[in-house]
Amino acid sequence: MSRRSPEPLVWLLFSGGGMAAALLVPVLLVLFGLAFPLGWLPAPDHAHLLALVGHPITKLVLFGLCALALFHWAHRFRYTLYDGLKLKQASTLIIVVCYGAALAGSAGAAAVLLMA
Amino acid sequence: MSAYRQPVSAFWWLRQWSYLLFVLRELSSVFVAWFVVYLLLLVAAVGDGARAYEDFLAWSGHGWVLVLNLVATAFVLLHAVTWFALAPRAIVVPRVPPWAVLVAHYAAWALLSAGVAWVVLR
């Protein structure tokens, strides 16, 4: 009885991403998306951020967050397309596009973080 | 026997507020993905030097970017609140009541948010 369904694996990635996104995205988005642009808080200077982004731990955390969050999106969006738009027939295409985008995005994230 | 099959509209989620809320919750993932893009643009700009970072800051103040981020924040908060609300029903720890699991999630959220803000603003 071999059950090599990938469903548990993608669900774990989805859940991990959901948790990471719930814990970390609100604060980062409020800071960099609203507080700094709107001047609620002074934006940190470049040298500080460069040092921060250059630190290996930051790189690792941000990579984990980006990759997991992208798989979270891929999984949820896949089911939203199935249910919300009744697109279950196009299942294979949706799976390839969603998880493919998440994989490509994770690779892109790794590249950006390594270069920064 | 000719039983009648009740049809399901593609817009079933408009029929009831709780269904709509569910679809909105699922769509929050799109804004989570947008955040990843935004974050990577920021990181790339920081890596490219002080000028690029200034440009990023100016760009992030544009009307449409601000509006997008405002909407995204609302959705991301919806995601966080609904996620934590559902967590105690999946994570059942022996002898720990569900409300304690919920409180633990909110405590972790507060702690991590404060930690991130401190590291960024230091």
Place this chain on the structure above:
Amino acid sequence: MIKMEVTRFRPGEDDAPIVQSYEVPLRKEWAVLDGLNYIKDQLDGTLSYRWSCRMGICGSCGMTVNGKPQLSCATFLTDYAPGPVRVEPLRNFPVIRDLVVDISDFMTKLPKVKPWLIHDGEVPEDEFLQTPREMDEYKKYSMCINCMLCYSACPVYALEPEFLGPAAIALGQRYNLDSRDDGALERRDVLASAAGAWACTFVGECSTACPKGVDPAGAIQRYKLTAAVSALKDFLLPRGARR
């Protein structure tokens, strides 16, 4: 008096259901089911619907009342005053006649989760002992009366009729979590299939609809976590170390 708008469907005669209105007395102690019984006894003997116990135990009187799945014997007319009260058959099931739906899909799914104790080894001579704490593990899931309100509330079941569904998965969990049961592995192929727990997107409406507090959505979510962790173990551990 209160107006009841009841969905009628006569197989072979009607292509689609029609709505018929009746005036029934509005009495404080009358449930929607009493209103239907009044219609059947006094106004129109041709109305068909199912019921038996009138006390929320048999699970046969499920209907859609004002858009929500309800036990018609446990839903009171006065809550809908001044009316009208819309009574439709349970959603997501084929309608055989009037308010009677075809439940055979649910009936074929239920036994698939093997809802009975599967015990390895000796069966004790007198009785299986269990502590109250062990019983609390599954008690909530054992309250199910198979009324199918949860299926009626579930959009995933509406869109994907192969979905095993809330009550069946919760019932599988009821036995998986029983200290006397060793059948979790045998149930895994069905519960953890693509049409099983993984099809659920945690809309959560099944738990809202359930009149018995079973929380099928929670049961499914909990099962996903267990199944995912055990799949991960299968993946990481060498064959011999598996359990």
